[in-house]
Amino acid sequence: xxxxVATWYQAHxxxxxxxxxxxxRDEELAEEAMHDVFVQVVRREDRLxxxxxxSLLYRMATNVSLNLIRSKRRRPEDAxxxxxxxxxxxPDHESExxxxxxxxxxxxxxxxxxxxxxxxHLADGMTLEETxxxxxxxxxxxxxxxxxxxxSLVALEEAA
Numbered sequence: 001x002x003x004x005v006a007t008w009y010q011a012h013x014x015x016x017x018x019x020x021x022x023x024x025r026d027e028e029l030a031e032e033a034m035h036d037v038f039v040q041v042v043r044r045e046d047r048l049x050x051x052x053x054x055s056l057l058y059r060m061a062t063n064v065s066l067n068l069i070r071s072k073r074r075r076p077e078d079a080x081x082x083x084x085x086x087x088x089x090x091p092d093h094e095s096e097x098x099x100x101x102x103x104x105x106x107x108x109x110x111x112x113x114x115x116x117x118x119x120x121h122l123a124d125g126m127t128l129e130e131t132x133x134x135x136x137x138x139x140x141x142x143x144x145x146x147x148x149x150x151x152s153l154v155a156l157e158e159a160a
Contacts, residue, residue: 005042015061109152
């Protein structure tokens, strides 16, 4: 069954925009991200089904926004922004590198969906039920992933 992108945009565009704005904290960038989400929907239209569009779009909005944040960190818009970013990172650079290394090791062993679950539940404060709906899993499946993630973190900390 083919999807109707225009209907999805009208019905779920505001939710996608709110999610992007929440993560990006910039209205213009959030609007751009929202449009990027729907461009991806159009590109994948033939492979998508009209089942659980809210969770799919929420996940896509999260991923697009996080990718924008990552790319802005890698390529600041101007030299002054880059300098400010580097100065802001100086006092605690060692712990930042340690945290990044630990997160890379932790999430390197997990599926991408586990990273999304952790972001939604732990960083965004969504309930287990909201997280489960957003990623298209059961609450017990989300809970199991979080328990496994916590156990992996404990093991990594003990090994360090």
